[in-house]
Amino acid sequence: MAAESVMLAAGCAIGYGSPMTLTDTSNKVKKGTKGDATVLKPTPLTAVPAIIDRIRDGVVKKVEEKGGLVKNLFQIAYNRRLAALKGSWLGAWGxxxxxxxxxxxxxxxxALGGxxxxxxxxxxxxxxDSQHFINICMGAPIGQGYGLTETFAGAAFSEWDDNSVGRVGPPLPCCYIKLVSWGRRRVSDV
Structure with missing residues (x-):
């Protein structure tokens, strides 16, 4: 709701899709018709991890079905980009x-509108793995957020250029986060 409010306040158009109709090859898309992403052509896309995992699995399945040269080219390109993304090799740029x-x-x-x-x-x-996949194959950074209803959605959000995985980023300027020892978990363990 917070993201929708920001988009509407900025005058942006919002399109809604379903996991079952997101791509042209989704389960509920009739043959010969287009999926939500192809029609809407989103520039920002908001999704939960299950949807991102579904997108990843769909692409991997298509690449596996093609096999041969397509599969080999994909693996080479993906591995080169992954090495560059992790900073161990910079040749996959330019x-x-x-x-x-x-x-x-x-x-x-x-597949997601282009x-x-x-x-x-x-x-x-x-x-x-899913975060790296989207970074590489879709060419789009993923901002991960963490929040609660009590914080009006967002409490922490990753920076747009942060490629690290397994974290949601620093607290938003409007939020204070306090770590409290609870049960066997101690603040000193963090």
Missing amino acids: LEKLVWDIVVFKKIRN DLRFMLCGGAPLSG
């Missing part, structure tokens, strides 16, 4: 990045 984008990842990006620039994820922890 010209090589452009080639992989055109040859391998463009078609994958089109215009995706940012994803917002919340509601549960997102796996590191």
Whole structure:
């Protein structure tokens, strides 16, 4: 609701999709028709981790079905980008990045409309593998958030350029977070 309010206040259009109709190959999309993402062409996309995992599984399944050269090219491109993303090798940027984008990842990006620039994820922890997958294949950073009803949704949110996994980022300026020892968990253990 907070994200919707911000978007509406900024004058942005909002489109709603269903997990069963998100992509052209989703379960409830009739043959010959388009999925929600293809029609809406979202630039920011908000989803829970289960949806992101479903997107990842769908792409991996399609790549496995194609097999052969497509599968090998995908694996090479993905592994090169993953190494660059983790900072262990910087060669997958520049010209090589452009080639992989055109040859391998463009078609994958089109599954979510082709215009995706940012994803917002919340509601549960997102796996590191799924986060890296979206960063690499969709070319979009994922902002992870943590919050409660009591904090009007957001309490902590990751920075847009933070590629680290397993964290939701610092507290928002409007929130104070206090760690309290509880049961066998101690603040000193953190």
